[in-house]
Structure formats: C-alpha cells, structure tokens
Amino acid sequence: DTGVSQDPRHKITKRGQNVTFRCDPISEHNRLYWYRQTLGQGPEFLTYFQNEAQLEKSRLLSDRFSAERPKGSFSTLEIQRTEQGDSAMYLCASSPPSGAPYNEQFFGPGTRLTVL
Amino acid sequence: AQSVSQHNHHVILSEAASLELGCNYSYGGTVNLFWYVQYPGQHLQLLLKYFSGDPLVKGIKGFEAEFIKSKFSFNLRKPSVQWSDTAEYFCAVKGGGYNKLIFGAGTRLAVHP
Numbered sequence A: 001d002t003g004v005s006q007d008p009r010h011k012i013t014k015r016g017q018n019v020t021f022r023c024d025p026i027s028e029h030n031r032l033y034w035y036r037q038t039l040g041q042g043p044e045f046l047t048y049f050q051n052e053a054q055l056e057k058s059r060l061l062s063d064r065f066s067a068e069r070p071k072g073s074f075s076t077l078e079i080q081r082t083e084q085g086d087s088a089m090y091l092c093a094s095s096p097p098s099g100a101p102y103n104e105q106f107f108g109p110g111t112r113l114t115v116l
Numbered sequence B: 001a002q003s004v005s006q007h008n009h010h011v012i013l014s015e016a017a018s019l020e021l022g023c024n025y026s027y028g029g030t031v032n033l034f035w036y037v038q039y040p041g042q043h044l045q046l047l048l049k050y051f052s053g054d055p056l057v058k059g060i061k062g063f064e065a066e067f068i069k070s071k072f073s074f075n076l077r078k079p080s081v082q083w084s085d086t087a088e089y090f091c092a093v094k095g096g097g098y099n100k101l102i103f104g105a106g107t108r109l110a111v112h113p
Helices: none
Strands: A005-007 A010-013 A019-024 A029-035 A042-051 A053-057 A065-068 A075-079 A088-097 A111-115 B003-005 B010-014 B019-021 B025-027 B031-038 B046-049 B055-060 B064-068 B073-078 B087-095 B107-112
Touching: A005 A088, A010 A019, A019 A088, A019 A111, A019 B107, A029 A075, A042 A075, A053 B019, A075 A088, A075 B087, B003 B087, B019 B107, B031 B064, B031 B073, B046 B055, B046 B064, B046 B073, B073 B087
Parallel strands: A010 A111, B010 B107
Antiparallel strands: A005 A019, A019 A075, A029 A042, A029 A088, A042 A053, A065 A075, A088 A111, B003 B025, B019 B073, B031 B046, B031 B087, B055 B064, B064 B073, B087 B107
C-alpha cells in the first residue's frame, strides 16, 4: 500500500499522560499536514510541514502539542499532559511538491485518541 | 477568517433520487475548492476539486459540482444516487496563500434501497 499510513490506529490513555503519533506520507510528497476531527465536525487544521520546516501552525495547537518532521519524511505529533478534550481523531495528510497540477491532500486512516 | 458552511447535516434519500449538497465559503480572494467523501470505516478521499477554468467540475462516481463565484458556493450534485453513496461528505476550501484546508462540518448521507 503506497498511501499515507498512521500509527497507532487507536490509542487509549489516562488524563495527564503523554502520547505520540506517527505519520508516514506518500514517499514523493514533501508536504505534510496534521488535522484533528471531533465527532460531528469536519477536520480542523493543526500544522503544516514543507520538507522538515514547520511553516503553518494553528492557534488550536497549544503548547502541549508539538510536531516534528526531522528528516522531511515521517512526522510525529506529541501531546503532553493529555486532557479529556484532546479525545479526537488525528488525521495526517500529504501532498506533492508545489507546481504539481491540481494539488490535493491525500489523507491517512487517522489515529483515534481516547483520553480517560 | 475563512469558513465553510454545509447547510444539510443529514440527508436521507431513496436510490435513484437526485442529490444536491450545499456548500458556501467565506473568503473574497482566489480559492481552491474540494469535496471529500468518507465511506463508513474508510479514510477521507477526494471526490472532485476546482482550481480554475470551467466552473462545472466532474469527479469520480458520477458526482459533479458547480462553482458560483458570485454566490461563494460550490454545491455537489449527483443525478441518481446509489446505496453505495451512503457516506459523509465534506466541502473544503484553500485560499489566502495558505496550504491548509478549511473544512465544513460535513453532511451525512444515507441512501435507502
């Protein structure tokens, strides 16, 4: 499968614990995005990387959230001191380099986080 | 700030009925517009997109959408739905020089045989 992959698919944690999610984009895609989706809502943008540079960040991304893409390939999203309000589906997407015709973002299956 | 409104949260149709899902966005500049679909248990996938040119765009599975700039709308249509179209549909906009997508809240479509 050459699509976007995310790991783990499900994570249950207790309030106050730290969690880390991983995203592997489509191999030739240099752009990577994180979104969060809660029940009954569309995905909300969290952050965007072009290669290893984090170029856009939402105000939703509090100081408990940090994302990295150290070598411009896979990315991690860490949430420190989780709260029940962090329970959501965390989606990763990737897209090809600028200039590619009709850029679209390809989404992964998501990581469902439940904070107890 | 950019936003997207999807007017119908739940739509129930019988097979062969026609479908139109509304989408309005708020942004005055150049936009790229998308419709994504999420089938039960699957991840988001692109149905169709508008970047420029002909405002009537055709996507996969017989779907089409019309960009009406004066109305800030990008409604999704299908002349005859099938049971397999049961899914959640999301409208999204990209603009303002940003790379992020702004999504609407989604419309859950149920098609009854």
